Amino acid sequence: MKITLNVWRQSSPQAAGAFVKYDVDGVSADMSMLEMLDVLNDRLESKGEAPIAFDHDCREGICGSCGFMINGVAHGPEKEITVCQTHMRSFKDGDELTLEPWRAMAFPVMRDLMVDRSAFDRIIQAGGYVSVRTGSAPEANATPVMKEHADMAFEAAACIGCGACVAACPNAAAMLFTSAKVSHLGLLPQGAPERDKRALDMVAQMDKEGFGHCTNHGECEAVCPKGISVNFIARMNRDLLKATLRSTR
Amino acid sequence: MTLDGKCPSGPIETAWDTHRFNMKLVNPANRRKYNVLVVGTGLAGAACAATLGELGFNVQAFCYQDSARRAHSIAAQGGINAAKNYQNDGDSVHRLFYDTVKGGDYRSREANVHRLAQISVNIIDQAVAQGVPFAREYGGLLDNRSFGGAQVARTFYARGQTGQQLLLGAYSALSRQVHAGTVKLHTRTEMLDLVVIDGRARGIITRNLATGALESWIGDAVVLATGGYGNVFFLSTNAMGCNVTATYKAYKKGALFANPCYTQIHPTCIPVSGGYQSKLTLMSESLRNDGRVWVPKSAADATKDPSTLPEDQRDYYLERRYPSFGNLVPRDVASRNAKTVCDEGRGVGHEVDGQRRAVYLDFRDAIQRVGKSTIEARYGNLFHMYTKITGENPYESPMRIYPAIHYTMGGLWVDYNLMSNIEGLFVLGEANFSDHGANRLGASALMQGLADGYFVAPPTISDYLARVGWGSKITAEHEGFKAALGETNDRIQKLLNIKGKRPVDSFHRELGNVMWDKCGMSRTKEGLEEALKRIPEIRAEFWENVNVPGENKGVNQSLERAGRVADFLEFGELMCLDALERAESCGGHFREESQTEDGEALRDDVNFCHTAAWEFKGVETAPTLHKEALTFEHVKLTQRSYK
Structure with a gap:
C-alpha cells in the first residue's frame, strides 16, 4: 500500500x-x-x-x-x-x-507527536492511593469484597493513563481519567476511609492543572482504549457533592 | 575474588527472620540524612522507593518513561504466585520453595528462594490493602488459579492484567511518597553511568530525555531496578525501551554479571509477519490448555489451508513426543520443539527471510468438545487480541504461534542482601540474577519484583546505611563524578559525529538475528564461536557507519536508541561467551552437545552446579569468570522429565 x-x-x-x-x-x-x-x-x-x-x-x-x-x-x-x-x-x-x-x-x-502528560501524575499524587505503609497490611482475606464491587473497581482500574479522553474532549477535561481512579478506590472497602478527601483533592488538582469541565459529550468514552464508562464521571460527581457537603474544611 | 553469597547459617525456615534481627537499624531521626538513588520504577523499583520513602529516607527515583506508571512490569498478564494455600490443596511455603528451585533446574540459591516463598504471602496482603482489584469469588474472598503446570492453585490474578494492577498499586504507593516529599521523581531520565568512589557506589550520571542535559546525582546507596536484557535479541516481548544500559554500565564499573546466558523463551507468541516487525506479542500460555499444537507432516503442505488437511496429514508433535504432558510441556520444551519442526521446513504462515517460522495452535477439537461459547468465555480476550493483530479469526482457522524471548534470568550478581560486589550497589527484580536459576516459573516474576522491592531491599539497605554512616563530603565536583560525566558526554558526541549511512535500528536487527540464531533456543559451540566473531564486526561497523541525526539538545530518540544499541553490541558478546562456557544444558539454556538420548536437556551437576559471574576487563579483552558454587541441602537434585 x-x-x-x-x-x-x-x-x-x-x-x-x-x-x-x-x-x-x-x-x-x-x-x-x-x-x-x-x-x-x-x-x-x-x-x-x-x-x-x-x-x-x-x-x-x-x-x-x-x-x-x-x-x-x-x-x-x-x-x-x-x-x-x-x-x-x-x-x-x-x-x-x-x-x-x-x-x-x-x-x-x-x-512532534509527543506531549507532556505529567499533569496526570500530579492528579494521582494528590490522592489517588490508599494510605497504607509497607508491612501494615492486614491478612488479605480478612475483608471480603462483594464480587460486583470488585469487578466494577477493576473496570475503572483498567485505565492506562494515555490521555485520549482529554484529547477527545471539546473542553480538554480530565474527568474520565480522574473519575476512574476515584471510583476504583472508592468502590473498595480498603479505599473507603479516604473516599471524601480523595475526591476533593484529586478534583482540586485537576482544576489546578488547567483541564476543562465535563459537559457530557461522551467523546472520552468513545475513544477510551479500555472502554471506561462515563458512568464513573457521574459517580465521581456524586462522591464530590457528598464530600463537599460533609467536608469540615 | 571469592564470591560470598552471605547466606545466613542455621535452619533455612528461620534464616530470614534471624538475619533481619541481626541487621542494623537507622535511627528514625537520622534517616532523612541519607540519600538513596533508585533507578527504574517497575514493580521492584517503585516498591523499594516507596517503602524507603515511608521509612523516612531521602529518595530520588528515576525512570526513562514519561511516567512511573509505564514500566514493563505492566504487561505481565498471568498472575502472581503466593503460598497462601487459600484453596486448601496442599500448598505451603516449602512447596513453593521446592517448585521454584526445581523449576529453576537447580541453578539458584536455596536461601534466596526460600525467603521469596516466605514473603510471597505478605505481598498479597500488601497489594489488597492498596486496592489492587484481584479476582474474587462470589463470597467476596480472593480467587486463585493453577498456572504454568503447577499442581496447586496458588496464582492470584486480575483478569489478564495482573502486572498492570500490581504496578499501579506500587505506583500509587510511590505517588503518595512523592506527595509527602520523601521521594523526588525524575521521569524521562535515563541513567547512563554509575559512579564508584573508593569501592562504594556513590552516584549516577543521567541524561534528561526532554532537554538532553547530563546530570550528576550523589547517593549513599544506589539501587538498580532496571529490568532485563531481552531486547538484545531486538525482537522480544519486552517494551521497546527496555535496555541493558544501567546494569551493563555497572558491570563496566566492576559489578559482576551473573549467568547472562539464562534467557527464557515463551512458546506462545504471535509470529513475525515481516522484516518491519518491531516487537512480538505474547499470548497467554493458558491457551495450551485447550489448543492442540501441530504442523503438517509434509513440508509440501506448509502453504495449504490448514482446515483442508486431514487428520493423518497432521503431526501433533508434542502429543506424539510427550504422551503424558502433551501440549502442556514446560515453556522451554514446547519452544525447542517448535523450532525443530520449523527447521525441518514444516513451519507455516508468512515466509520471512526465506523461512516459515510458525506452528498451528488449533482450537477446532476443543470447540467441538465444549462449544464455541465456552472457548469464548475462557479465551475471548486473547482471541480478540489475536484477531486485531493478525486479521484472522481463530475460531475458524487455527492460530499461528512461535516462541519469543520473554524474560532474562541472568543479571547482576548479588548476595543474600541483594547487594552486588560493589558496596552500596543494590540490584532488584529482573535486573539481578538471584531467584529463578536457569528457568523462571510462570507467575513468579511479579512475586520476585515485589518481594525485593517491598520487603527485602528496604531492611538490607537500611542495614548498609547504618553501617557506613552519613555525613560524607562527596560532591559532584569529586574527580569520580567529573570523569564519569566527561566520559558520558564524549560518548554522546562520538555517536552524534559518526554521521554514517545506516539507521540505528538496522544494527540492532542485525545483532538480534545473530543472537536469536546462535544464542537463542538452542546453542552449539560452533554457533557461539561464530557469533563471538560476528558481533565485534557489527559493533565496529556501528561505530563507523551509524547515522544518529540531530544534536544532544531537546528530545532526540535516535540518540537514546543509539546509546542502548551500543551497549547491547558489547553485552551480546558477554552472553555468547557465558553460553559457550556453560557446556551443559539447564533450564532455558540448551546446548545441543548436552542432551539425553531422546533429545532432552541434560544437566551436568559435576562441572556446572555453579553461578557464573563475569568481571569486566575491557571491551576488547575477555572478562574473568568467577564461580559461586551452589549447594542443595533441602531440594534433591533430579533430572526433569515430561515424558
Missing part, C-alpha cells in the same frame, strides 16, 4: 509547528501504525533527517505511552484500541492520514 501522511512536526516546546507531508510506500497491511512510522523514520534517519518523535513503549496497548490523533480521532478509527495496536489493514491503499499530537492546554507539546 501507499499511504500519504500529514504529520505535525514541531522541533521543541517553544517552536512553531507545521504539518509536513510524507509519502510512505511499501506499507504492509500487517504492520502496526507505529511500525509504519518506524519504517518512515528509518528512511529519514538514513538521510540524516530528524525522525518523527512519538511516545511508545510496550506496543501491546497496556503501558499507555502511545497516542496521537489519526484524522482527528484519538487513537484512530478502531474501537477500544491504542495506536500501537492499530494495524494498517484498517486503511486502504492511497489513504491520506493526518497525525497530530493530543491537543490540550494541560498537555504541552514537547516535540
